[in-house]
Amino acid sequence: MTAIQDSVLTPTLSSRYYTDSAVFEAENERIFERQWYYVGRADDLPAPGHFLRRQVGRETVILVRGSDQTVRGFLNVCRHRGAQLCLADSGDMGKAIRCPYHAWTYGLDGKLITAPNWQAMDSLDRGQYGLHTVHVEQWEGLLWVNLAPDPAPLIDQLRPQIEARLADYAKFERYGLGGLKVGGRVEYDVAANWKLIYENFQECYHCGTIHPELVRTIPEFQSPAMGTGGYDPTGYAIADDLASFSLSGDTVLPRLPHLLPEDDRLFYGMVVRPNCFISLVSDHVVVHRFEPVAHDRTTAVCEWLFPADVVESGDYELDDAVELFSKVNEQDFDAAEWCQPNMASRAYRHGGVLVPSEQTQIGVFYQWYLSALGDET
Ligand code: FES
Ligand SMILES: [Fe+2]
Structure with missing residues (x-):
C-alpha cells in the first residue's frame, strides 16, 4: 500500500502519529516541555497559599500564589526523597508547602524553611534545597508555564x-x-x-x-x-x-x-x-x-x-x-x-x-x- 497522492487531495499525517506512544513521548519532550503551555486561570488562585497541580509533558507542576501575590511554579518533587508535594489538583496549602512524607517544609516561594530534626542538620545550606522552579507567565488572565531553562517571553509565542x-x-x-x-x-x-x-x-x-x-x-x-x-x-x-x-x-x-x-x-x-x-x-x-x-x-x-x-x-x-x-x-x-x-x-x-x-x-x-x-x- 502506498500513500495516496493526488493533485486535489493532500495527505494527512500517517497513522503512527496517532498510535505510537514513542511519538507521544517525543511530543512531550519537544513540544509540551519546551513551549509555553496553558495550565489554568489566574483567578483559580484567588489568595496566597492557593495552588493548582498540572501535568506538563512528563512532569507534574504546582502553581502557587505567594504572600506577595505572585504566582510561582515548581516541579511537584520534594528535594528530600522525591515525594509528590501536592496530591490534589487544587486547594489551599496555607502558609507553607509541607511534604506529606517526612514534612520537609518549603515557603510559598519554594525556599526550604525547615525539616524535622533540623538541629541535626543545622549546618545545611537551605538555599541549596529549595524546590525546582519553572517559568510562569500570565496573559489575559490565563497562566502558562514553560519548562525550558531560558524561554523567550510568552507573548512572542x-x-x-x-x-x-x-x-x-x-x-x-x-x-x-x-x-x-x-x-x-x-x-x-x-x-x-x-x-x-x-x-x-x-x-x-x-x-x-x-x-x-x-x-x-x-x-x-x-x-x-x-x-x-x-x-x-x-x-x-x-x-x-x-x-x-x-x-x-x-x-x-x-x-x-x-x-x-x-x-x-x-x-x-x-x-x-x-x-x-x-x-x-x-x-x-x-x-x-x-x-x-x-x-x-x-x-x-x-x-x-x-x-x-x-x-x-x-x-x-x-x-x-x-x-x-x-x-x-x-x-x-x-x-x-x-x-x-x-x-x-x-x-x-x-x-x-x-x-x-x-x-x-x-x-x-x-x-x-x-x-x-x-x-x-
Ligand atoms: S520525601 Fe518529602 S520530606 Fe521526605
Ligand atoms: Fe466541529
Missing part, C-alpha cells in the same frame, strides 16, 4: 498566532479576556489523540454533517467550502434572524464592554498552540484547555467567560450560551473518538487525505507540528 487569525492584535484586545470571569465549565475525557481534536477544530467540512445547531447559528459554516484559503479575518456572522450565539438564539447578554459596534454578531475561533483554543463572540469568550494524557487520550476543559457583573448579578441566563458550545464540543469529541480506533487499521497505515477546504489551516498546523517535533521520531 502567542501574539503571532493571534495576528495570523485576526490580522489585528488590537481587535483581540478589545475582547478584554483578562477582565472576564468563568460562568460555565465542562471537563471532557476524550478517547482520542490531541491532534485529531485540533484538526477537527481547524476545518468546517464536517460542520454541516454533525453540527446542526452551530450551522443554524452561523450559516456560513454550512458550506463545505468554508475555510478554503484559510480563516476569514473579518469573522463569521450570526444568522440574521437570531439574537445571539446561544442554543435558542434568543438570549441577549450585554456586549463585552470594550468591543466596537463593528465587532457585534461575529464569531472567531482559533487554535492557540500548543494546547488552547479561543473562540470569540460579542457577549462571551470560550476557552478550551487541552491536556494530552496519552497517544489515544486527551483531557479537555472548556470554560465560558463573561463580564464579572454578568456572572455575579444572577440577572442573566448564561446556560443558553453555554449549551451551544457544549453541544459542539460533544459532537466534535465524538467525531475524534470515531477516528481514533481506526488510526491503527491497516487501511489507514499511510493516513488519510485532506480536501481543499481543509488544507490551508490543517497545513499550517502540520507545518508547526512537524517543525516543533523535528524529523527523527
